[in-house]
Amino acid sequence: MAHITYIEAISKGLWEEMERDSSVFLLGEDIGPFGGAFKVTKGFLQHFGVNRVIDTVLAETAILGAATGAAVVGMRPIAEMQFADFVTTGFSQLVNNSASIHYRWHLPCPMVVRLPSGAGIHGGPFHSRNPEAWFFHQPGFKIVAPSTPYDAKGLIKAAIRDNNPVLYLEHKRLYRHIKGEVPETDYIVEIGKGDVKRSGNDISIITYGSMVHTALEAADVVQNENGVSVEVIDLRSLMPLDTELIFASVRKTGKVLIAHEDNITGGIGGEIAALISDQCFQYLDAPVKRIGAIDTPTPYSPTLEEFFLPNTKKVIAAVQELAAF
Amino acid sequence: MAHITYIEAISKGLWEEMERDSSVFLLGEDIGPFGGAFKVTKGFLQHFGVNRVIDTVLAETAILGAATGAAVVGMRPIAEMQFADFVTTGFSQLVNNSASIHYRWHLPCPMVVRLPSGAGIHGGPFHSRNPEAWFFHQPGFKIVAPSTPYDAKGLIKAAIRDNNPVLYLEHKRLYRHIKGEVPETDYIVEIGKGDVKRSGNDISIITYGSMVHTALEAADVVQNENGVSVEVIDLRSLMPLDTELIFASVRKTGKVLIAHEDNITGGIGGEIAALISDQCFQYLDAPVKRIGAIDTPTPYSPTLEEFFLPNTKKVIAAVQELAAF
Amino acid sequence: MKTTKRSNPVKLSKVNAGKNSQRPHSLTQKEYLQLYYFMRLTREFEESILKLYRQGKIVGGAYTGNGNEATAVGSAFALGENDYLFPMHRDMGAHLVKGQSLRNLMLQHMGRGNSLSKGRDGTGHYADPSLKIYGNISHLGAMIPMAVGVALASTLRKEKAVVLTYIGDGGSNVGDVHESLAMASVMKLPLILIIENNQFAYSTPVAKQKAMEKYSDRAAGYGIPGVTIDGTDLELVYKTCKTAVERARAGEGPTVIESVTMRMHGHSAHDGAEYVPKTLLAEWKKKDPVQRIEKLLQDKKILTSKIKEEYEKKIFAELEDAVQFAIDSPYPPAEDAAVGVYAV
Amino acid sequence: MKTTKRSNPVKLSKVNAGKNSQRPHSLTQKEYLQLYYFMRLTREFEESILKLYRQGKIVGGAYTGNGNEATAVGSAFALGENDYLFPMHRDMGAHLVKGQSLRNLMLQHMGRGNSLSKGRDGTGHYADPSLKIYGNISHLGAMIPMAVGVALASTLRKEKAVVLTYIGDGGSNVGDVHESLAMASVMKLPLILIIENNQFAYSTPVAKQKAMEKYSDRAAGYGIPGVTIDGTDLELVYKTCKTAVERARAGEGPTVIESVTMRMHGHSAHDGAEYVPKTLLAEWKKKDPVQRIEKLLQDKKILTSKIKEEYEKKIFAELEDAVQFAIDSPYPPAEDAAVGVYAV
C-alpha cells in the first residue's frame, strides 16, 4: 500500500500498463519532455522513449483520429486532451468513428481518451468542462470518472485493457487535493461497477467524480445535525451504469438525490432519475431530486463560479428537504 | 390557407422572412443554383441573389463559425447542414462560440442552423442522426422540432426572428409525406410553446417531430381497440421545454409515455421523465415510460433499421402496458 | 460467412508483387492486362450497381466513380499486400485491386446479413482487415485522421507498410484533412493522400471550392511533395503513386497527389446533374479512362480481341454470380440490430 | 458601468487616421511616438499583470506577449476605427491600440462585475462592439471562422471594413484555421491572418509543429499572398499589415502574415519554461521589440528623454489608476451567474 495523490495514482496506473503491454502508447500535446500540462506523464518519455510517449502537433482531431486508427489495427493508444474542453475540437472523430467501429466493422477499438475535467479552479467557460453527457448519449463508449486514488488507478488500468473506446474523466480539482491508499500490486476496478462509499438507510446520494467528496461531507453533517443516515453511491462508471447497485440502494432508502458537477439539464442525472423512477416506482417515498451546476456556461469570477457549482451546503439543503418529505 | 407539404412550409417561411428582413441570408453547401440537397431553397438564388443565398466551400466549421460571426455583428444568418449528421464536423463552433456568446459577451447571436434530421430512409449510421440531445445539454441554444407544415412554417419564422442561436430540426421523412393547412398570412409559432395534438384523459404521450404522427396513429388504435383515451403532446420546442403544458397533461392523466426517435439513453426523454417524476410525483399512477431508438448507431439494412426505430406497433404496446398498470 | 476473395482475371494468380510491392515502375505485359481487367471490372461493376439501383435492389443511395477508374485502379495497384487502403466513395476500383470480391461488394450494396458490415452500413463502408481495406464513413475527410493513425502504427511497429487514402475537391476543405497532413508531415508518416479533383462537389463546381490553381499547391504548406496529374491516364497514376509509395516506404514521409478527373455521372444515382455543362462532359468523354487504356493496349498489341472477350465473359459471369449471390442472401435477422455495440 | 476608453498619450487625440485608415505607409513623427507609447504601455501593462498575478490578485491564469509587442501593436496600428479586431492571448498591444482602456483590461483580469464580460470570462476574452474588438476563446483557432463571418458581413454590407485576426504556430494546425482560409480565399473576404510564430506552443518547439520552412508557405495553398517577417521590427510589421489592409479593403481578399518572434516568458505566468534554451532567449533578447523601437526613435532624434519621461509618468499613473480602480471594483453579485444565457 502506498499513500498517494489522485494524480499519482493515474500516473502509476499508466506506467504499470505501459510496462505490461508494449502495444500501449501515449499521444498528446506537451506530454513528452514536459510531462503534460498537469505532469501526469512526467518521466515517461525518459523511461519509455519517443515511440511510446508521443508529442503531437496541436490538433485534437488528428490526435483522436490517429488514436482510433492505431487502435483499429491493434495498438492500444491513450490520447490525452490537455483539458477536457478541447475534446470538442475532435468531437466528430469520437462520435462518428471511434464509437461505432465495433458495431459497423466488428473490430475492437481499444483506445483511452484522458479528459482532465471539471470546474472550481477559476478556469472560466473553456477550462472547466464536464464532457460526459455528450458521449453518454452516443452508443459505443465506456465512460469512467474516478473519485479516489484507488479507483483512479484501478480504472485507468481497466480502461487500457478494455477493447472499446473508454473516456477517462479525471477531475482537475482532485489531482492534488485527494490522497488515499493504493496497492502496489496489480489490480483493476471493473468498468461498470459502482461502489458504496458510505452506507446508510434514509437517503441515497447517487454521484461520481468530485461530487463524491461533497456528498460524503454533506452526509456526515446531516448525520450529526439531523440524524439522517445517507448512503453515498459512487458510480465510478457512467457507461455502463451499475443499475443493480443504484436500484438496490433506492429500494432500501426510498429517497434519492442525484448529484453531479455538470449542468443539470440534459446531464446524465436525468437519465438516472428516469431509470430509477421507472424501475423503482413502488419503492420511492419522495420524488427523485437532482443537484448539479446551474444551466449556464462556467463563469470566471469566484463569486459567480461559487453560485454556479453545487457544493456541500447545497447538497445538505437538498438532503434535508428530502428527509423532510 | 394553402394545403402544402412540410418541406414547402419550410421554404415559404424562409422566403417570407427573407422578404421581410434584408439582414437574413442563407449559407450552406449546394443551396444556390442547385437549391439544396432537399430543394428547400429552390429558386431562392434567382430571387434573392448571390448576396442572400451563399454557396460555401465544403466545411461545416467554417459555415457555422461564419454564421456566428455574422450574427454577432448584426446579420441574421441561416446555415444549412446538408444532413444533421454533419453538424458534428462543426460542433466546436456551436457549443463553444454560438451558445455562450450572449452569456460571455452580452451580445445577441441571432442565427438559425437548419438540420435535416432523422432516420427511416435507409440512410445508415451517417445520414440518420437526431442531434438534439447534445445541444439540449449545452446552455444557450433554443431547439425546435416541428411535426406539421403549420408548425414548420411558424417555427422557422420564429427562429429567424429570435435573437439566439436556434437549432431547427426538420425531419427528412416528413418533408414530402406530410401535408397540411398553412396560412398565407404572416404568423409565427412561439418558441417554447408545445401543442396538444390530440386530447385525451387516460395516458399522455409526450413527443415531437416524426414521432408525433406515430403517436397519433397509435392513439387512434388504442382508442378503438382498447377504449383508452390518449393525449398527444407535441413539444414543438425542445429548448425551452413547455413544462406547463407537460405537467398539466400529466396531472390530468397520471400516466406518461415519452416518445422520441433518438436513442433512448441520454436522450432528452430522460430529462423530461426526470422533470415529471420530480414535479408531478403525487399525480403519477404509473412509472413514466420512455420509447425511442435502441442504443446503437442507426443500422443500414431495412430489417435492422426497422428493429432499431420506434414505430406505431411499439408505441401501441407501450401504451397498452401503461393502461394495464 | 466469408465469401471468395479477390476477383482474379484468368490465370493471374496475384496482383501485388509480394508483401512490400517492389514492382518496377515500368509495367509488364501481364500487369497491363491485369490493369485492363480491373478497369473493365470496375466499370462493369458500377454499371450493374446502377442497374440494380433502378430496379430498387440497392438499399439507400448508389455512388459510382465513372471517370475515376484510372485513379482508383492505378493507385491501389501501386500497393503491396501489407499496405493499407482507406478508399473513398469513388474508388470501387481500389477495393477490387486490393482484392475485394464482387460478392462482398454486392452484399454491402444490398445490405445483406452476410456482408462484411453485416448490414450495419452499405456500399464501401466496411472494413476487411484480411485485405487491409478500411472503408470511409460519410463524413468527408473523417477517415484521414484514422489513416494517419494506421500510418503511425505501421511506423511504430516497423511494418514498412504504407497507407493510401483519398479525398475529393470539396472534402479537401474539411479541417480533418489539414490536421492529418500537419501530423503526418511532422511525423514523416508513410501516408499518401490522393485528392480526386473531379470538377464538382455534388452540385458545386471546383471554382467555388478553391482559390488556388492546384490542390497540390497545398502540399508545400506541409513541407511535403505535391503533384497534379491527369487522373484518366492509368499508367501515369500508377507510376506517380508507385514513386510516392516507395518514398513513404523509405521513411521519407507523405505525398499529396492531385488527380484531375471528371465525375461523369451524377453525384449519386438519384442525381441527374443538370448543373454539369454538357460540353464539359463531352470534352472529358474523349478521355474516358477505360477506353484510353483499352486503346493503348490494343495499339501495343497487348490486348487481343480474344483476351478481351475472355475477360468480358469472365467479368459478366462473375458479376452475374455476385448479383445472384447477393439477391439470394437474406437480410440480417432484425434482432441483430441490438448486438455488437461493444467488443468483448 | 462603462469606464474611460482609449488610453491616449499626451496630446495624441486619435490613433487611427479616420474611419477607413488611409494613413500612408511611411510614418509621421507623431505616429512614431504613438507607436512607442503603445509599445511601452503594452510592456508595462503586462509587467503589472505579472506582479498582480504573483500577489494573487489575478483570477485564473495570466498570459503575456513579451517579445510579441511589435506584432500586436504594429498590426492593430494598421487598422481604421471601423475595422474589426479578433486578438489572441499574446496581443494585449492590439487591444490597447484599438482603443481599449487599461481599466477595462484590468477589470477583465480581475474578474470584476463591471468588466466588459461582467466577470463571465477573463483576460482578453470579451467583446467591445464600440471598438470592434471581439476577443478569443480558449479553443485555439476557434475565433477565426467567426472572424471570417464578420469579414463576410462587412462585404455583404459594403462596409469596406477589414478583419484582423491572429493564431499561433501551434494553433495554426487546428482544422478551424484551414476551413477559414478556404472559405475566405474563395469568397475573397477582407481577412488578415497573422501567424505568430513565437518558437513554442506551450512546451512544444515549433520544429514539432511544422515540417515546412515557413507558415507563410501555407498561403499558396489557398491562392492568397503569404509573407514571413521579423515580428520584432515594428515598422516592418506595420507596413506589411498596412499593405494587407489596403489589399483587403480593395476587395482583393485575404493575406497571411507569418510574424516570427519569440515567446520571452513562460506559456503563462505559472510556467517557468525550463524547456526553453537560455541561449535562444539570449539571442532574441537582443531583438527586444520595445528596445528596438526606443533605440530607433532615439537615433532618429524623435524620442527625447523629456518625451520618454512624460510617457513613463503617464503610463505608470494610468496603470496605477487602473489597478486601483479594478481592485476597488467588486466581484459581480453571485446571483448574476444565473442571468443572461439568452438574449431577449
Ligand SMILES: Cc1ncc(C[n+]2csc(CCOP(=O)(O)OP(=O)(O)O)c2C)c(N)n1
Ligand atoms: C463533412 C461533410 N459535409 C457534407 C457532406 C455531404 N456530401 C456528401 S458528398 C458531398 C460532395 C463531395 O464532393 P467531393 O469532396 O468533391 O467528392 P466527390 O463526390 O466529388 O468525389 C457532400 C457535400 C458530407 N458527406 N460530409
Ligand SMILES: Cc1ncc(C[n+]2csc(CCOP(=O)(O)OP(=O)(O)O)c2C)c(N)n1
Ligand atoms: C484546441 C486547443 N487545444 C489545446 C489548447 C491548450 N493550449 C492552450 S495554449 C497552447 C499552446 C499554444 O501555442 P501557440 O498556438 O503557438 O500560441 P502561443 O501560446 O505560443 O502564442 C495549448 C496547447 C487550446 N487552448 N486549444
Ligand SMILES: [Mg+2]
Ligand atoms: Mg469532387
Ligand SMILES: [Mg+2]
Ligand atoms: Mg507559439
